[in-house]
Amino acid sequence: xxTPREPEFLSARAAARLLDIKPATLYAYVSRGLLTxxxxxxxxxxxxxxAEVEALRSRxxxxxxxxxxxxxxxxxxxxxxxxxxTSIADGRLRYRGLxxxxxxxxxxxxxxxxxxxxxxxxxxxxxxxxxxxPLPATWRRSLQTLPPGHPxxxxxxxxxxxxxxxxxxxxxxxxxxxxxxxxxxxTLVADAARLRRRRDAPLAEVLGAGLCPEHDGAAAIVSAALxxxxxxxxxxxxxxxxxxxxxxxxxxxxxxxxxxxxxxVRHGGLSGRVEALLAELEVxxxxxxxxxxxxxxxxxxxxLQRGESIPGFGHPLYPDGDPRFAALRQxxxxxxxxxxxxxxxxxxxxxxxxxxxxxxxxxxxLATAAAELGLAPGGAFQLFALGRTIGWIAHALExxxxxxxxxxxxxxxGRAPIDDWAAPASAV
Numbered sequence: 001x002x003t004p005r006e007p008e009f010l011s012a013r014a015a016a017r018l019l020d021i022k023p024a025t026l027y028a029y030v031s032r033g034l035l036t037x038x039x040x041x042x043x044x045x046x047x048x049x050x051a052e053v054e055a056l057r058s059r060x061x062x063x064x065x066x067x068x069x070x071x072x073x074x075x076x077x078x079x080x081x082x083x084x085x086t087s088i089a090d091g092r093l094r095y096r097g098l099x100x101x102x103x104x105x106x107x108x109x110x111x112x113x114x115x116x117x118x119x120x121x122x123x124x125x126x127x128x129x130x131x132x133x134p135l136p137a138t139w140r141r142s143l144q145t146l147p148p149g150h151p152x153x154x155x156x157x158x159x160x161x162x163x164x165x166x167x168x169x170x171x172x173x174x175x176x177x178x179x180x181x182x183x184x185x186x187t188l189v190a191d192a193a194r195l196r197r198r199r200d201a202p203l204a205e206v207l208g209a210g211l212c213p214e215h216d217g218a219a220a221i222v223s224a225a226l227x228x229x230x231x232x233x234x235x236x237x238x239x240x241x242x243x244x245x246x247x248x249x250x251x252x253x254x255x256x257x258x259x260x261x262x263x264x265v266r267h268g269g270l271s272g273r274v275e276a277l278l279a280e281l282e283v284x285x286x287x288x289x290x291x292x293x294x295x296x297x298x299x300x301x302x303x304l305q306r307g308e309s310i311p312g313f314g315h316p317l318y319p320d321g322d323p324r325f326a327a328l329r330q331x332x333x334x335x336x337x338x339x340x341x342x343x344x345x346x347x348x349x350x351x352x353x354x355x356x357x358x359x360x361x362x363x364x365x366l367a368t369a370a371a372e373l374g375l376a377p378g379g380a381f382q383l384f385a386l387g388r389t390i391g392w393i394a395h396a397l398e399x400x401x402x403x404x405x406x407x408x409x410x411x412x413x414g415r416a417p418i419d420d421w422a423a424p425a426s427a428v
Contacts, residue, residue, distance in 0.1 A: 008050055009038065015048040019057055029056070081242070081406075085116055085394055086231045091320045095231060101327035104224040109203045109390075112227050113185070116394035117178060127182040131200040132190050143191070150272075151382045152263045155188055156256050162187050163252035170250055177400055180251040181393035188386055207386070212373040217335035222383065224331040225369045228324040228362060229387025231394060237261035237268065238388075238395055245396035246406040258392040262385055271380035273311040274367035283344045283371050291344075296351045310352045312364035321359035325349075328365035332372060341372045 010018065015035075016026045026048075029035045034056060037046040086095055093100040096115055103112055107121070114124020135143075139161050146153055162184060163169060169180045189203055193210025201209075204226065208218030215221070231238070241258035249257075262268035281291060281299065291299070300310060315322045329349075332342045345368040349360040363380070370379035399406075 009047040010050050010053055011045065011047055012037075015053045018053055019060070080408075081234060083233070083395070083398060084119075085391070085398060086233045088233055088317050091318055091323065093228075093232070093323050100228055101323055101330070104227040104327045104331060107227065109223050109226050112230055113182075113390045113393075116231060116390060117181065117397055127178065128186065128203055130182075130186065131198045132186060132193065132195055132203075132206045133198055134195045135187070135191055150263070150378050151192075152259050152385065154191065155385060156259055158187055158191055159184065159252045159256045159259075163250055166252070169252060172248060172400060174397060174400055177251055177397055181397070184251055184255055185386075185389055185393065188389060192382060192386060211375060211379070215373055218373055220335050221332065221369055221373060224328055225366055225383040226387035226390070228327050229366070229384045231388070231391030235267065236264070238391060241392040242395045242399050243406045245399040246402075246404065251393060251396055254392055254396045255389055258388065259385060262388060263381075268381055268384045268388070270311055270361075271363040271366050271370075271384055272378060274363050275370060275377055275380055277311060278345060278348065278367055278371055279377075281344070281348055283341055283348065283368075293347060293351055296348055297355070300348075300352050300355055304355065310356060312361050312367065313352060313356050314358035315361045318359070318361075322361045322365075324362040325360045325365040328362070328369060332365075332369060336372055339372055342368060345371060 012023055012026060016023050019026065021029075026035070030037050035048060035052060037048060039045075040047050084096065086093065087097070088094075095103060095112065096119055098115065103115075107115075108125070110125045110128045111121035112124070113128060114121045114126075117124060117127070135158075139158070142161060143154055143157060146157065166180065166183070168176070185203075189207055193199075193206045195206070195210065199206050199209075202219070204223035205219040207226075208215070208220075208222045211222065212218040234242070237258045240261040241254045244257040245254045265273070281296065303310060329346065332339070333346075336342050345364075349364055349368075353359055362384075366380040366383055370383060373379065375382070
């Protein structure tokens, strides 16, 4: 049963009680422009928007107890930075006010990049319009020395090579940073698509052709995956990238920092665990016979009874379900309506959701997309990282405009100061 929705407006008495102030102080807040009062339906009293009152209360608490508020903010708590990029509210994700599910269905990757980078979708098309160019031969030789496996090492090395080849990137003007970001993304795309000749085509088309040339819907699936992955407020990799940007580092350094955080098993690395689960449950194009729902339930229940988790379910910000998974599922079912791979993954998501009482997350959606495209293990992470690179660049640009160094304080909880300690004897 759902909790009754709280009223949008409060009476003067309720607003004063929430703020723990006297009514006279409430009226003073209005006169000083800290609050806005609205006429009631009968026009005889004033009322106050609940969201505005709660925001004012939060600011007051920050002034009274900054240490407690800051500590709580680091664990799914209050916002710690202002940003005009992404909002998460009412179970929906929006980039600059536009619903992400709709963007994934109707926009190109270039348009979404422009939206996030400079609030100009056409500008994104122009910035990413350069033909995709194969990597220099010296770079390819350097990459061949890497052991096969997870793509994050390859992407980090690429950013290092690109940085060494672009010494002017340290000039932190916004125009140059924007162009550097576009080049960096293009470099990662060219490598992921295994380009061997120049391609004058949209980013998702180049990636789809390189990753899965036999799949008719590959470009559209890749596009949706990158768009829903592009940004998600101040997650750990984005916060890390933003801190690095605030220090005056280059866009290449920002992307490298983001990749290092994203690879963590509690962040982007979670998609690899979902890939392993789907492989274990025979979600692939080669599996001739799919497990029944009853068999899936028994196998998933056995995992739980062994103390093993079922990865890719439950997100603290989306109690009613991750809209990014819903958007990806919608696009996968539209683009591959007769796919056994998608049908099996969806069945697993539904059965596991019933057992756990949780909804699938973007990690499950990306692993499903990677399985449908026939990507090697790590393919879901690669899609996630390429999409999130767009967001890291956007946050670096926003931090550049802000111009401040991100430098929080630590609350010391070690031993008390000892001023009369004895120095160790000198060695003889």
